[in-house]
Amino acid sequence: MKLSTIIITYNEAPNIERCIRSLQQVSDEVVILDSFSTDRTPDICRSLGVRFEQKAYLNQIDQKNHVLALAQYDHVLSLDGDEALSEELAGSILHEKDLGFPDQAYLLNRLSFYCGKWIRHGDWYPDWKVRLWNKHEAHWGGSNPHDRVFPRKGIKPKKLKGDLLHFTFSTLQEHQRQVKKYAEISATTYFGSNRKFALARMILSPITSFVKSYLFKAGFLDGRHGWQIIRLAMMEKYLKYKKLHQLQKIKH
Structure with missing residues (x-):
């Protein structure tokens, strides 16, 4: 084979x-x-x-x-x-x-x-x-x-x-750059598929991620690295919905 x-x-x-x-x-x-x-x-x-x-x-x-x-x-x-x-x-x-x-x-x-x-x-x-x-x-x-x-x-x-x-990333700065890039791509994808912005999602999605990953899945056990990861994961979720909102405002 x-x-x-x-x-x-x-x-x-x-x-x-x-x-x-x-x-x-x-x-x-x-x-x-x-x-x-x-x-x-x-x-x-x-x-x-x-x-x-x-x-x-x-x-x-x-x-x-x-x-x-x-x-x-x-x-x-x-x-x-x-x-x-x-x-x-x-x-x-x-x-x-x-x-x-x-x-x-x-x-x-x-x-x-x-x-x-x-x-x-x-x-x-x-x-x-x-x-x-x-x-x-x-x-x-x-x-x-x-x-x-x-x-x-x-x-x-x-x-x-x-x-x-x-x-993955050798430095925090590399990770931060990817978060911004992926948030842009996700927002553009959502916009292209006519997904509507919802303020509740922008607020609750990062919170849900924190509770699930950092608390329930024990991300805190990875120390400061675990905190960096969840902080930037929350930022990516927030930024993608913020960018989606901006794209939809431009459209209208």
């Missing part, structure tokens, strides 16, 4: 070699779709013998469905350029591969390294995501920029042992 790994990249020079090398035991091909990186990402990818393609970035879901279509084999593993397989997870994938991938979809548990610390609580861990599947039985969807894989109705994905290592 053959396995394709698909990756989208943009300026992932600090991470992409680690990502590719973690796949060497499990993948029969690695396909990278790059959004015309301006750093050394293309040179690093080509030096490691992967299949390297480039396409202008439209949105997250479009890019991931495009690279999915480039995969040669039916079974695909999807990673981002800042992710890598732990040894335990690579072993779990190899075991399923030796069995011929008896399940149609698999859940991988993502563990994030944030500003120098592994985050093990809150909404960030456990963080199960479908990242291995039969490409005829699932597709990328969701609401930009938050994409996800949707298996065909009736398919129950199997959880694999081991962690998908996610190397």
Whole structure:
């Protein structure tokens, strides 16, 4: 049984070699779709013998469905350029591969390294995501920029042992920039789908996030890092509704 790994990249020079090398035991091909990186990402990818393609970035879901279509084999593993397989997870994938991938979809548990610390609580861990599947039985969807894989109705994905290592932000400033960017994208997506602004959502959504993630899911156990994460998560929710309100005011 053959396995394709698909990756989208943009300026992932600090991470992409680690990502590719973690796949060497499990993948029969690695396909990278790059959004015309301006750093050394293309040179690093080509030096490691992967299949390297480039396409202008439209949105997250479009890019991931495009690279999915480039995969040669039916079974695909999807990673981002800042992710890598732990040894335990690579072993779990190899075991399923030796069995011929008896399940149609698999859940991988993502563990994030944030500003120098592994985050093990809150909404960030456990963080199960479908990242291995039969490409005829699932597709990328969701609401930009938050994409996800949707298996065909009736398919129950199997959880694999081991962690998908996610190397996120090195600094608080990087995280703050992404929060503002994602809030803009989400607001634009909502606006395009005619979602109406509601003041109650702008106020209650951040509060709900705080209670669920920081209190019930024990985000506070990650110390100051946990506080930074929930504070910026609340900010993103507030900003996206504020921006949606601004877009709708401009329209009228």
